[in-house]
Amino acid sequence: MLADLGSGACDAVIVYNLDRLHRRPVELEEFVALCESVGVRDVATVTADIDLGNDDGLFMARIFAAFAAKESGRKSARIRRKMLQNAEQGLPHGSVRPFGYEDDKITLRNSEAAVVREMVDRYLAGQSLLSLTVWLNDSGVSPAVAKSWQTSAVRQILCSGRIAGLREHRGEVIGPAKWPAIITPAERDRILARIAARAVTKTRAARTYVLSGMLRCGRCGNRLYSQARHSNPGHRVRRYVCLKGPDHGGCGRLTVVAEPVEALLTDAVLTRLDSRDLAKVLAGKASPNHDVAALAAAVEADQTRLDELAGLYADGAISAREWIAARDPITSRIQQARRDIAEATDTSEVYELAGTGGALRVRWPDLDVERQRSIVKSILDHAVIAPGTPGSRSLDINRVQPHWRI
Template identity: 30%
Template sequence: MVRSCVEPSIARTVDRENDVDSLPHPAEGGPIPVASYARTSQDSPASDARGVRRQHRINERTAREHGCVVVATYADNACSATKEDRNRPAFERLLADLHGGRGSDSRRLAGVVAVADDRLYRRPEDFIRYMAALTSAPGRVHVDRDGLRDPYGEVGLLRGVDSLRAAAEEGRIRGRRVQDWHWSRAMEGLPHSGPRPFGWQEDRRTLHTVESELVRRAVEDRIAGKSIGEVARRWCALGITGTRGGRPNPQTVTQILTAPRVCGFRAHRGELLTDARTGEPLLGTWQVIVTPEQWTAVCATFSAGSLYKHRGPLAPRLTGRRAGPSYLASGFLRCGAEVAGGGTCDQPMGGGKSTRSLRSPYNYRCDGAAGRGCGKCAISGPLVEEAIARLLFPEDAPGAGRLPDSIRSRWCAGEMGFDEKRRVIASVFERLVIRPGKKGSPIWDHSRVVPVWRRADSPGKAEPEA
């Protein structure tokens, strides 16, 4: 009689909660083999992964209490499940093994145990992927401190959704709390809590003798007109590395020089913090490298989108689009200089302005500042583009070259735009190898530009995609 008074949908839910026949039972064939998953967002102070070890210990106890046995373990130590760009290798292996039905030791997997749902997922995408992997075979269970959960039924699914909602809300609140904490520290003039900034000691207040002098000299040189690439190459030649071990490149050096901290100013999330009463910038509690006037002057030598305040951590770009190439052959050129041990450098060559020659206001260079290229090869930009035009439209075969006459006439008449020219180049060449030239030679040697045709077997039939 009571059953008839319950609404049909609620009755089905109650039935599903009481229906355990669909779940595996230990008595049917021993304990249920499950995988134990553990994850921490941050490692312990001792960096000994004790957090994930504790979770696995709890998972083993939970599995025993509910008639299961752990046959495989997966741990992501110091891995966030909230941020989209964070990779969790163990979680990915768990999903793959669930789809395969067996762990790394080929033992059957019939479920997963975790101390809480938010250890497994905090984002809807991960929840969907986890449920798809778990239910890719029949008869599996999800195990937590509350017992066995049926992932195939409505109740089990709704419990998972509720956990996801709670985890998302907790992540939002925690993120706001962390932002407020960083802002409060910044308003008090305290240094940030991340890796030490280049130029300061580990206490983030005392200047690093060598690094601070490099920054001071670089600021002065940049104000005097030197290129940032030259500064980066000089630092690399001295064997300087960043605070995370990377080699200096123009972008990182730009960030260092234009960071407000170099003159004692405090910034937060791309904004310069000021006193609410006076409007003056807030000063930090650390030693400064240059004066505010020098910092302002060096910032004025860069475009706005390159500044630390616009390109620093957590700060958005000034525009919502990625900058495209500025030079016609950018992305197509490879360095052909020989390297030690045989072979060629084969690294991309980027374009840049040059003040050494009116005939060549820009050039293409193999940049060795980032530690990838050899830095031994450079070539005039107009020379490269003239050589490309000769390869595309050979004078000794008018009308019978690689491209139709319509393309030739529009290119030569200046009627073709920058993007369309790049599409034509991409349709004909795989790449263009640049051979090293003779230093001081006044003659343009077009043979330095060696093409690698996109259709080397039948170059006469290649057609552009323009």
């Protein structure tokens, strides 16, 4: 609608009630500013028409927006209280069936509960999360929602208070649940202690790969992972590899040596920083289309709407189909707004770097890997690496296809 107003495709707005158009005063002010810029004055509702072109009409619109904001806030608070009350009573929440339980989220699904029991026994006996994930996939056990098991899903189940008969709210255990437990709270404490101990013992080394997360396999499209090969004692070859497995999902059939591809793409990035093509693109973006503060406020407002919807569904006021129909467009708006925020913020560094490719080339060896990555990532979205010729000892530049962020 806003796009149609801005383009001149429509010259009036018809809405059932004004609070269906805006529930936050800041949204109204943005709408009024747009209407003024394109000469649109009339807003028609079933109760009254509003002329935004005069002081009285604008005054009434602002009053309606203030009342709508107050009512929305009261409704959100009421829903949050209801969700907390349900949590304190140990009642389930959410629309997705938890693994180990039936659709009512109360009754045990015995076949899956037995799997959870074995997952816990195996983990406490010393198996890793990855080995559990491989075991689940090899055993043909289907997760509740996804097509296959991932390590993150296994960790989530093992750490959840649900399988220990505990009700959680906003990540905190607040009491016993109405559903039966699969394991004891003491066993869950042992699981959490082991996971915490492993997290403490893991120390992350400084990055040594400039292009981590920015390369894609030309065979299957999955990302390439950094992995060194020790061919001879004392000789370490840094590589980017397509990996198979439950947490990677690649084909496992492509490898590229890191040093030549990093040198090639670094040179391409520094050359692009000084190019006329980039200057033209930046000139076209000189007036940003996105107000980051407004986008962030829109995301917050839509998150509130999602909370309201969840509360209505939990209370039985709307059906699952109605909840999904209302949720999907809100979720899409949130995702688009976040992409717009990323675009508006990610290009800010490019404006500062444009025209500095030559100077950066001289300083490049003295920059740490994190800074090198930041510069490359500001320009390069990703690069696709095509399969190479077996036995080749050098990088064929035709294997590398960069996809520019800007």
